[in-house]
Amino acid sequence: MVKFRKYISSAAVLASGLFLAQSTVSTVLYSQNYDNQKNSLNLPSPVSAVAERAVLSAKELVDINVNTMMADPVLKNATWGFVVYDPKTKKVISSYNESTPLVPASTTKLLTTETAMNLLGENYRWMTQLEYSGTVDENGTLNGNLYIVGSGDPSLGTNKAGAWSYRDIISDFIGGLSREGIRKVNGDIIIQTALFKGNITMLPENVVWLENNNYYLPAGTTQGINPANEKLIVKKASFSPEKKFFYVSPYAHQMVYAEKYEGEGVLTTKLPDAPAYLANSFRTTLVKSGISVTGKVSPKMTDASPESRKMISAYKSPTLGDIIYYTNQHSDNSLAEALLKTVGFQKMGDMTSESGRVVVTGHLREAGFDMSGLNYMDGSGLSRSNNVTPISQVKFLTSLMDQKYYKSYLTSLPVGGQSGTLKRMFNGEGNGQVFAKTGTLNKVKTLAGYLKTNSGKTLVFSLMVNNYAGSVDMVKKRMEKILEPALNL
Structure with missing residues (x-):
């Protein structure tokens, strides 16, 4: 929970009181019309907002935004965590649930791509x-x-x-x-x-079969995975003799074909x-x-x-640098899984996901990564069994700023309002100032990376939301709102 410091100025107390008084909507349940309301994020009126900014620091505004979001109908029943961190002072500026393990989705690629760049070098080629x-x-x-x-x-x-x-x-x-x-x-x-x-292996547990309405068909067998948990429906195709079996996602009501069906929800696929x-x-x-x-x-x-x-x-x-750029910009799952297998082969002589996981976690441990709360299951972030804490993400990203490949790594990240998977976010405030990896699964939205403030500072942040209400676009708006005051730090 964010802790507010005592404000000396009586005007500051008044402004923050007015702000929080307008957050009484916390008792309102989520509805589809919520985002259509004139004051959809329960922010102060323009007059009070001006008064508030006149007496509150940027840090105080970040803290207030985080506290307001805890009562927001989209987030109040979600499990989420947030950290904004100053790499120069090595201090947390603001945080909420910073040590809570959360599903990171595709921000997992931050760990996979950095391990590959560290162990192989950005000029590595196949x-x-x-x-x-x-x-x-x-x-x-x-x-x-x-x-x-x-x-x-x-x-x-x-x-x-x-x-x-x-x-x-x-x-x-x-x-x-x-x-x-x-x-x-x-x-x-x-x-x-x-x-x-080693192409045909056991899949990581809790693999998500659908991401952003795009199917990802991993190599391996679904044996040991509960189809009910994975939203996996297997049917026999009577209409196509060549394509015998397929699975259907109830999210998009579309199908994709598998190579072999062994009964009881077990599919075998290969790339x-x-x-x-x-x-x-x-x-x-x-x-x-x-x-x-x-x-x-x-x-x-x-x-x-x-x-x-x-x-x-x-x-x-x-070059590996080019491939990592493409992987992070497009959040390419197949490339991320291939990088995982490649580092496994280079270090252990075995091109499997299992060896890759050993190599990545070993590298992170040697690099001083905070392993508490970490569960690294795949290279792409498709498994819901992946877990990481916001504070470990920001400290990891901070440590990379001293690496010789930091510039290439930073360049590989999407830029708010300009490139990759962040092109449609931060089109107003924050445009060109947020360099981060996105992550999206059903009811999971994450963002982690670097933020260039208006005063020229570089801050590091992590924001992960699990089990939210409403649409992913609604969560994106809240994420932007949480980060906006940090631009003035």
């Missing part, structure tokens, strides 16, 4: 190579195999963060064959992707195998271009006796 074995005769026939060697590139063929399309990569590969004088392949196209053997798609598209394009391939596309996870090979071409992914 490589996808085309190689060949055997020899090329005078007629341009390769008597050997082509190899596509992947490294777990999460952006492969997606066009995300400036990544090349499959078509562009294939064109580059064919150019490499031309440089080597290869006009026919008397052999197979082999996919060497041992990194991907598209990017290297396999690349290899098959490559073979098809070669044949259409007049370069025949006698063999087939086949995977080879491990190779006890590898053939001697020569590299023809190598495709480099965008």
Whole structure:
């Protein structure tokens, strides 16, 4: 609970009394017409607001706003926490429920992306190579195999963060064959992707199947997850013989297909195998271009006796910094989960979510993260079993300001009123001054990051709301209102 200090000025007492007197609506239950009222946020009239600002400090206004919101019909029955923190003085300016573990939603990506940047470096790139074995005769026939060697590139063929399309990569590969004088392949196209053997795993518990009306289909099995809790409805598709099973979200009344249904609400899904798609598209394009391939596309996870090979071409992914920028700006779940698996592989040699969680939590512990209240279940924040406290978020973000990659990390965050998932927030006050990661799940809205004040200070904040009433737009308005006075600190 925010504690008010005693105001010396009698005018300050009068102004705050007038302000709180107008908050008697705390006994009113939430209704759909609430936000249509002229004074929807129970703020003072313009006259009293001017008087109030004349006698109250910015800090006092922040505290008053927080206390007012505790009685707001949208928030009064919610569980929420707030901290605004001064990184220079290392002191909390204002807070409410700062040590309460809350569901962070996609602000979880703050931990995932920072761990990747810290351990791998912002210039890290994934490589996808085309190689060949055997020899090329005078007629341009390769008597050997082509190899596509992947490294777990999460952006492969997606066009995300400036990544090349499959078509562009294939064109580059064919150019490499031309440089080597290869006009026919008397052999197979082999996919060497041992990194991907962990693609089918147990999903984190309490995974949310719908986020902002967009489906996210994780790789793995739903075994052990209670479909009733996850709003998962499995039905058999009698109308499509190719697509046998699907699940339906009651939130959007839409469906998405699963690969396999094992009964009793258990679905098995998998992400598209990017290297396999690349290899098959490559073979098809070669044949259409007049370069025949006698063999087939086949995977080879491990190779006890590898053939001697020569590299023809190598495709480099965008930098990790570019991918993290895209991940945080667009709140991209699949990229965040891939980053989790990548740090797991780099540190533990195992490209699974389980290893990734061990690496991330280990890194946070070594970095002095306040682990009390932390439950890190996935890389993206889709699991409702994720928990973190507002105070640990702000202290973590504060610690990053001394890192050499802080500028890149800050740049990756959406900017209020200007970019990414914050483009539609802070279009008035705070425009261009709030740099933060958003988070949205059903009845969960979160925001954490940095705030540039009107006086040029940088403050750090965390604001997480769970189980609110009304719409997400209503919560956004309250969040903006809570943060607005902090701009004048």
